[in-house]
Amino acid sequence: DAGVTQSPTHLIKTRGQQVTLRCSPKSGHDTVSWYQQALGQGPQFIFQYYEEEERQRGNFPDRFSGHQFPNYSSELNVNALLLGDSALYLCASSLRLGYGSPLHFGNGTRLTVT
């Protein structure tokens, strides 16, 4: 049973560029959440997708956008990259109807902006 998978594992981009990160949820899960984790900090919630719609959003600018596909996989897009966007981006999946059920995390994508 595959867990949450993320790609790529590492990425280096230049300021001003755009990036797309991908996530496949754990089998049986229908909800995907994205988090940003800066060095030495806890993960910060970006947004959550369910039924192909953004359901909740954290305090992140519109440069951060996402998408969920019919197979529940998801993408995170970041436009006009800033140096401060350098972080570990974590995808987590869960079952919507399983209120309180824990999030299952992938190993993340390490994004470096130069």
Next chain:
Amino acid sequence: SQELEQSPQSLIVQEGKNLTINCTSSKTLYGLYWYKQKYGEGLIFLMMLQKGGEEKSHEKITAKLDEKKQQSSLHITASQPSHAGIYLCGAVSGNTPLVFGKGTRLSVIA
């Protein structure tokens, strides 16, 4: 918004020693989650607590949620090098997304 404060920020213990990590919330906790993270990797779910006074154990790790549901502790008995990593508490309040503390970095030395 809910804020979680973890203490200590970092901890170095000798192998075999016991240790406790605390997580204090600014609001009542409706669900408290403990995760472990190896450096630069994803989060591994450890335990979830929902009821005041609840206590759960897994191998040598025990987590408790106090009666007032605003503080949780994670206790490791007879620490081993495999326990090293970053321990994160996360919480939900109503329909809010899971929010995390800044983490406690644990090192276990021989």
